[in-house]
Amino acid sequence: MIECKKIVKIYKTGSIEAVVLRGVSFSVNDGEFVAIMGPSGSGKSTLMHILGCLDSPTTGMYILDGHDVSTIADDGLADIRRKKIGFVFQSYNLLPRATVIRNVTLPLIYAGVDRLRREEMAKESLRAAGLPEDRWLHHSNQLSGGQMQRVAIARALVNDPAMILADEPTGNLDTKTGEIVLDTFQRLNHEHGRTIVLITHERYVAEHAQRIIHIKDGEIVDDEKNIKQRVTNYTNGTI
Amino acid sequence: MNIFDILEETFSAIMVNKARSGLTILGIVIGIGSVIAMISIGQGAQGSIEASIQSIGSNLVLVRPGFQRGAGPVSAGRGSATTLTQADADAIKKEVTLAKAVAPEISRRYQITAKGKNTNTQVTGTVSVYPEVRNIEIDTGSFITDQNIQSLSKVAVLGPTTRDDLFGEWSAPIGETIRINKVDFKVIGITKAKGGSGFGSQDDVVYVPLSTAQRFLAGDTYVTTISVEAESADSMSAIQQQITDLLLARHNIPDSTLADFQVMNQQDIVQTASSITNTFTVLLASIAGISLIVGGIGIMNMMLTTVTERTREIGLRKAIGAKKMDISLQFLAESVMLTFFGGFLGILLGWFLAYVVTVFASIPTSVSLNSILLAFGVSAAIGIVFGYYPARRAAGLNPIDALRYE
Numbered sequence: 001m002i003e004c005k006k007i008v009k010i011y012k013t014g015s016i017e018a019v020v021l022r023g024v025s026f027s028v029n030d031g032e033f034v035a036i037m038g039p040s041g042s043g044k045s046t047l048m049h050i051l052g053c054l055d056s057p058t059t060g061m062y063i064l065d066g067h068d069v070s071t072i073a074d075d076g077l078a079d080i081r082r083k084k085i086g087f088v089f090q091s092y093n094l095l096p097r098a099t100v101i102r103n104v105t106l107p108l109i110y111a112g113v114d115r116l117r118r119e120e121m122a123k124e125s126l127r128a129a130g131l132p133e134d135r136w137l138h139h140s141n142q143l144s145g146g147q148m149q150r151v152a153i154a155r156a157l158v159n160d161p162a163m164i165l166a167d168e169p170t171g172n173l174d175t176k177t178g179e180i181v182l183d184t185f186q187r188l189n190h191e192h193g194r195t196i197v198l199i200t201h202e203r204y205v206a207e208h209a210q211r212i213i214h215i216k217d218g219e220i221v222d223d224e225k226n227i228k229q230r231v232t233n234y235t236n237g238t239i
Numbered sequence: 240m241n242i243f244d245i246l247e248e249t250f251s252a253i254m255v256n257k258a259r260s261g262l263t264i265l266g267i268v269i270g271i272g273s274v275i276a277m278i279s280i281g282q283g284a285q286g287s288i289e290a291s292i293q294s295i296g297s298n299l300v301l302v303r304p305g306f307q308r309g310a311g312p313v314s315a316g317r318g319s320a321t322t323l324t325q326a327d328a329d330a331i332k333k334e335v336t337l338a339k340a341v342a343p344e345i346s347r348r349y350q351i352t353a354k355g356k357n358t359n360t361q362v363t364g365t366v367s368v369y370p371e372v373r374n375i376e377i378d379t380g381s382f383i384t385d386q387n388i389q390s391l392s393k394v395a396v397l398g399p400t401t402r403d404d405l406f407g408e409w410s411a412p413i414g415e416t417i418r419i420n421k422v423d424f425k426v427i428g429i430t431k432a433k434g435g436s437g438f439g440s441q442d443d444v445v446y447v448p449l450s451t452a453q454r455f456l457a458g459d460t461y462v463t464t465i466s467v468e469a470e471s472a473d474s475m476s477a478i479q480q481q482i483t484d485l486l487l488a489r490h491n492i493p494d495s496t497l498a499d500f501q502v503m504n505q506q507d508i509v510q511t512a513s514s515i516t517n518t519f520t521v522l523l524a525s526i527a528g529i530s531l532i533v534g535g536i537g538i539m540n541m542m543l544t545t546v547t548e549r550t551r552e553i554g555l556r557k558a559i560g561a562k563k564m565d566i567s568l569q570f571l572a573e574s575v576m577l578t579f580f581g582g583f584l585g586i587l588l589g590w591f592l593a594y595v596v597t598v599f600a601s602i603p604t605s606v607s608l609n610s611i612l613l614a615f616g617v618s619a620a621i622g623i624v625f626g627y628y629p630a631r632r633a634a635g636l637n638p639i640d641a642l643r644y645e
């Protein structure tokens with residue numbers, strides 16, 4: 001469970017202060033699929049960085065899985081990211097000349113998991129992310145955009161995180177491939193009970209979630225239950 | 240992250256950019272290679288100089304006349320005085336108990352003729368233990384015996400060069416007659432070639448009995464050098480002291496600074512020569528070391544480029560849980576691996592260069608284990624020193640900025 005209490009983030013450049021988040025409070029339960037939606041400049045990226053423990057709030061409290069992480073410093077945050085959070089980025093961020101398996105095992109290397117176990121876990125999460133087995137030994141730069149994003153999803157899953165944080169995961173993909181990726185998230189949420197926080201500026205993408213938090217000018221303006229959750233046509237996960 | 244994982248990451252990162260890694264390594268290869276080659280040339284030279292000093296005899300103490308001090312301030316030069324006598328040599332033999340053998344000699348240059356050919360060379364009058372003391376071996380015939388000395392025999396032993404000059408190469412003139420200073424000598428032996436040493440060729444020489452030389456050639460009983468062989472290297476300085484004390488007493492000289500003789504220890508000569516060659520080696524190695532520093536800067540340059548190029552990768556690694564230490568170690572390992580590769584290839588190159596120098600320039604070289612260990616140590620140190628700054632820069636990147644980096 002994630003709890004944000006009155007999170008404020010202020011960036012200081014010299015004497016100029018930019019208030020990016022103005023007291024954001026919300027909570028996400030385990031097993032929820034939430035979309036955080038807002039136009040660019042709304043502060044959603046900053047919120048994502050705080051949720052992902054890449055940054056700390058100026059004031060306020062952020063409780064992740066029962067622990068207050070708002071005051072932890074650099075290396076401590078790295079530990080939390082490794083254990084609790086799986087990232088999926090817009091631009092995939094895979095190691096280009098490494099195999100798919102190697103990319104997926106990367107978080108486990110830092111977690112100190114032994115070699116054999118690593119490979120097993122990677123295969124398991126590649127299956128969950130729905131990447132066909134014949135691609136597993138390919139180099140990641142030989143894959144299509146949709147396939148790369150599935151590798152990134154598998155990498156996010158591999159350390160069994162409390163939350164998957166997806167930052168515009170469909171931003172670089174065409175509509176059809178984007179749907180496939182969104183379907184993967186839905187399936188992980190439905191079938192595996194994963195908590196997913198999706199950050200996007202597109203209404204259409206946000207509608208794939210169960211709940212949509214609207215953010216504007218650093219404040220939450222609306223928190224709606226998405227009754228008509230969009231269902232994709234790719235439930236079998238073929239690409 | 241264990242060491243094996245770090246090495247795997249590092250190796251694959253290096254292999255991604257083979258050409259660049261290779262060229263960067265080349266700087267270290269040349270640096271280490273030239274250091275190894277220079278040290279080996281220096282050490283080889285030192286070895287050959289020491290061997291050549293040792294070849295004049297082992298554990299040798301030489302006693303030679305000192306300055307000729309007249310009434311005025313003019314010194315005729317070291318070695319010019321006729322102050323050492325046969326009696327001094329006999330006294331050393333009798334009283335310096337640590338001396339294993341004592342060989343006085345009288346050396347002067349004379350014109351020598353034989354069968355119409357002639358040469359001007361050094362004639363050394365000496366005793367039967369001389370070959371033992373001065374490491375001289377007999378090729379054919381025999382050396383001067385005690386019997387020859389007692390009976391003032393007019394016999395001569397030729398060095399191989401003198402033999403070549405007087406009788407032609409590879410001849411065996413045993414029993415032939417040579418004429419030194421209008422006195423006829425019978426040739427009884429030829430010595431083996433020793434090659435040139437640091438103190439003139441010991442092959443261009445004629446040995447005659449000491450007593451014969453004093454009586455028929457010099458006309459007095461002075462000697463020019465007394466060679467004393469010590470039992471071991473340890474007793475050399477004791478012998479040196481004993482001889483000094485003895486001769487000061489015999490010559491009635493109260494102050495050792497006024498001594499009319501000098502006692503030289505072979506060890507001192509070796510040490511002096513070694514210190515010269517050491518300086519020479521250090522000089523060569525430092526010049527080569529400059530190229531090593533340039534190579535190190537090349538490594539740093541490449542690592543900085545790599546860190547910039549892989550900013551997003553660093554951001555990702557941090558996002559998925561790498562700590563500062565993990566990133567830092569990865570990049571440090573990369574530069575150390577590069578310099579280690581370079582060091583290894585450099586040792587092979589240095590070895591090859593040393594070999595080439597030996598074969599084509601006939602300068603003796605020796606690649607020692609020490610210089611190899613030094614090369615490995617230095618290359619690892621260069622990797623750490625020049626990799627530290629780029630690694631710290633990588634580790635210090637903010638993951639948010641790194642992930643956004645274009």
